[in-house]
Amino acid sequence: MSVKIGEIPYKERIQNGIKDDFMRQAVSSAQGRFRNGRLTQAEALGNWEDWRQLGSEIRAHTMENLDFYLHQLSEQVARRGGNVFFAQTAEEANEYVKNIIKNKEAKKVVKAKSMVTEEIGLNNALEEAGAEVVESDLGEWILQLDEDPPSHIVTPALHKNKQQIRETFSKKKGYQGSDTPEELAAFAREQLRQDFLAADVGITGCNFAIAESGSITLVTNEGNAEMVTSLPDTVITVMGMERIVPTWEEMEVLVSLLTRAAVGQKLTSYITAITGAKGPEEVDGPEEFHLVVVDNGRSKILGTEFQSALHCIRCAACINACPVYRHIGGHAYNSIYPGPIGAVITPLLEGYDDHKELPYASTLCAACTEACPVKIPLHEHLVRHRQIIVEREKKAPMAEKLMMKGFEQWSSHPSLYNLSAKLAKPALGPWVKDEEIENGPGPLKEWTDVRNFSVPQGQSFRDWFKQRQKDGESNGNKES
Amino acid sequence: MVSQMAIKNREAFLDKLAATLGRERRIEGVERPEWSVTPQYEVFKDKTQDQLVEILAEHCRVIHTDFKRTDRKGLVSVLQETIDEFAGKSIIMSNDTRHEEYGINEFFKAAEDRLDVHVWNPALGKKNQEIAESADVGLVFSDVTLAESGTVTLFNHKDNGRSISLLPKTFIAIIPKSTLVARMTQAAAHIHNMQEQGEDVPSYVSFITGPSNSADIEMNLIVGVHGPVKATYIVVD
Numbered sequence: 001m002s003v004k005i006g007e008i009p010y011k012e013r014i015q016n017g018i019k020d021d022f023m024r025q026a027v028s029s030a031q032g033r034f035r036n037g038r039l040t041q042a043e044a045l046g047n048w049e050d051w052r053q054l055g056s057e058i059r060a061h062t063m064e065n066l067d068f069y070l071h072q073l074s075e076q077v078a079r080r081g082g083n084v085f086f087a088q089t090a091e092e093a094n095e096y097v098k099n100i101i102k103n104k105e106a107k108k109v110v111k112a113k114s115m116v117t118e119e120i121g122l123n124n125a126l127e128e129a130g131a132e133v134v135e136s137d138l139g140e141w142i143l144q145l146d147e148d149p150p151s152h153i154v155t156p157a158l159h160k161n162k163q164q165i166r167e168t169f170s171k172k173k174g175y176q177g178s179d180t181p182e183e184l185a186a187f188a189r190e191q192l193r194q195d196f197l198a199a200d201v202g203i204t205g206c207n208f209a210i211a212e213s214g215s216i217t218l219v220t221n222e223g224n225a226e227m228v229t230s231l232p233d234t235v236i237t238v239m240g241m242e243r244i245v246p247t248w249e250e251m252e253v254l255v256s257l258l259t260r261a262a263v264g265q266k267l268t269s270y271i272t273a274i275t276g277a278k279g280p281e282e283v284d285g286p287e288e289f290h291l292v293v294v295d296n297g298r299s300k301i302l303g304t305e306f307q308s309a310l311h312c313i314r315c316a317a318c319i320n321a322c323p324v325y326r327h328i329g330g331h332a333y334n335s336i337y338p339g340p341i342g343a344v345i346t347p348l349l350e351g352y353d354d355h356k357e358l359p360y361a362s363t364l365c366a367a368c369t370e371a372c373p374v375k376i377p378l379h380e381h382l383v384r385h386r387q388i389i390v391e392r393e394k395k396a397p398m399a400e401k402l403m404m405k406g407f408e409q410w411s412s413h414p415s416l417y418n419l420s421a422k423l424a425k426p427a428l429g430p431w432v433k434d435e436e437i438e439n440g441p442g443p444l445k446e447w448t449d450v451r452n453f454s455v456p457q458g459q460s461f462r463d464w465f466k467q468r469q470k471d472g473e474s475n476g477n478k479e480s
Numbered sequence: 481m482v483s484q485m486a487i488k489n490r491e492a493f494l495d496k497l498a499a500t501l502g503r504e505r506r507i508e509g510v511e512r513p514e515w516s517v518t519p520q521y522e523v524f525k526d527k528t529q530d531q532l533v534e535i536l537a538e539h540c541r542v543i544h545t546d547f548k549r550t551d552r553k554g555l556v557s558v559l560q561e562t563i564d565e566f567a568g569k570s571i572i573m574s575n576d577t578r579h580e581e582y583g584i585n586e587f588f589k590a591a592e593d594r595l596d597v598h599v600w601n602p603a604l605g606k607k608n609q610e611i612a613e614s615a616d617v618g619l620v621f622s623d624v625t626l627a628e629s630g631t632v633t634l635f636n637h638k639d640n641g642r643s644i645s646l647l648p649k650t651f652i653a654i655i656p657k658s659t660l661v662a663r664m665t666q667a668a669a670h671i672h673n674m675q676e677q678g679e680d681v682p683s684y685v686s687f688i689t690g691p692s693n694s695a696d697i698e699m700n701l702i703v704g705v706h707g708p709v710k711a712t713y714i715v716v717d
Contacts, residue, residue, distance in 0.1 A: 030699050050519040057515050067494040068506040078486040086493035138705060139696035155696055162698050181697040185705055192706065197613065213681045223646060223692040223707025230642040231609065246512050252668035253520055266629035267664065270707065271687040279683050281602040283609065284642040295493065303500040
């Protein structure tokens with residue numbers, strides 16, 4: 001796998017999302033709960049804007065001095081008995097990890113949830129090296145058994161219902177219990193416990209590396225990252241190069257922002273910081289520790305107008321606030337990073353060719369920017385992407401080109417505007433049902449697939465507005 | 481300077497980043513700026529130790545954790561009661577001088593015929609993990625306790641294995657009242673100072689907030705996934 005998930009065209013992906021009633025219901029309810037959680041926590045702090053300001057200052061300072069902090073981090077990891085490998089590309093990272101697996105003759109690898117290893121397609125490399133790979137995050141494990149990509153960066157199996165999960169467990173693991181979430185989770189606990197104990201190598205991602213001490217901070221609720229880093233003799237952490245903070249003090253601030261913005265928790269059940277290899281006489285923890293720092297296109301973002309996209313702490317608050325994600329779901333983005341942040345960074349990491357539609361998967365309502373705990377101006381980045389796509393890449397979607405061209409002529413000629421607005425109602429006749437357009441033609445289609453469009457009432461907006469003002473005045477009520 | 485064998489491909493990688501940022505490599509001399517705001521120090525700034533205990537107690541409800549409070553004299557009976565609630569027969573705990581100090585060793589010695597107690601022993605190597613895996617209860621002392629989030633902080637080391645709080649079915653944390661601080665800010669500052677003074681930070685620092693849980697199946701909260709399924713905190717005055 002790479003950042004890009006598959007080859008299904010954008011419009012088809014959207015159709016698939018829109019037709020999936022369970023997914024849409026699950027996404028909208030999850031969005032509501034995550035968003036309420038975030039708002040409740042923000043309110044409890046009372047000065048959430050100060051926290052966001054601090055978060056954004058920390059991220060900006062760190063990015064401006066990324067070479068310094070990565071240098072310090074690597075020195076500290078090495079001082080504490082670990083190894084550090086800097087990988088410019090996904091291939092280099094995979095090759096390095098593969099060699100460790102081969103040298104260790106590792107049979108079983110357990111992984112804790114990590115977006116960057118999805119991004120570089122590490123699992124394939126591990127399997128090529130002859131190891132069995134087990135994803136240990138409950139959601140990731142479900143997806144792995146079902147060979148399905150994640151649709152949300154915090155709850156990756158959001159699009160699956162419990163009957164589907166029961167079915168997967170029974171087909172792939174001989175599960176015979178019910179579809180109650182507790183029983184399903186208990187089964188996963190029992191199965192994965194054996195994997196943790198038997199694993200030769202543990203692989204984790206990284207929420208925040210702490211430069212001053214060479215520590216790797218992992219944030220989970222299930223305790224799987226703790227298993228992965230405590231039990232196997234070899235532990236490999238793979239981090240995107242921007243996942244770093246100067247000291248423990250900044251780690252603490254960003255973790256506080258992350259857990260609140262992601263799931264509305266003050267802290268998750270487990271926040272663990274591991275530093276290097278285990279000490280003399282220690283039983284738990286790795287004898288051998290490797291840190292792989294991955295660029296894989298990130299340096300193309302550094303030093304550009306999009307640099308603040310690297311400030312992202314992967315909380316998914318923007319995803320949970322996005323009205324477009326709500327309707328089309330994660331898979332429609334065809335990127336392991338969905339939602340507004342995905343629409344910003346996917347074209348930056350992999351180019352516009354395959355992802356030119358993503359900046360348009362947004363209403364530019366700015367709910368994402370407002371939700372972001374480190375104040376990334378996401379919707380502004382999306383606008384800038386659109387400009388680049390149109391001006392530099394000449395890749396504006398055809399419908400938009402036509403519409404813009406048409407709109408230009410149409411709106412600059414009042415007589416045309418008046419005429420067409422008046423024609424609209426009769427022209428739309430065939431698609432009208434109870435005064436709402438259900439199956440709009442052409443450019444209206446994608447809109448009406450999601451929601452119905454009110455029929456123009458035989459009058460143009462200007463006519464309507466004029467009428468409204470007149471009515472308002474005669475009623476003596478301008479507010480109505 | 482550490483052995484360069486342990487660090488690979490660094491120079492080209494970081495040189496490229498510096499070039500991208502449009503300047504020379506920075507290897508020293510970078511200081512953290514003075515942040516324009518520091519809201520983290522304002523949280524529960526003027527609370528007394530007893531008020532922090534109240535805040536902790538309140539938050540335990542949110543994190544599905546039983547909260548108990550006692551004094552040194554009452555500790556062993558509260559401990560006994562909690563072990564009974566967990567139907568605990570086997571217990572694993574760290575090798576910690578506080579067990580002697582708080583009368584826990586004495587209590588377990590007297591309960592020898594009912595309870596199977598293992599004290600973490602580095603000489604036994606991985607055997608400790610096996611014992612932890614089959615234990616009913618993992619018993620730890622909190623090193624720093626965060627009132628705001630209901631979190632116990634453990635500095636793990638050779639006598640205090642990570643497995644103790646992770647592998648057993650249930651988890652009991654003894655929280656000396658003196659370990660309470662407002663929030664993670666104070667714990668992080670403590671560890672930062674440790675590092676500044678040239679002391680190695682522990683190879684494993686765990687911030688644990690209640691039992692393990694997941695919302696990965698239809699967003700239903702399931703308490704008890706990979707780590708312990710139940711947790712009790714006992715605050716000791």
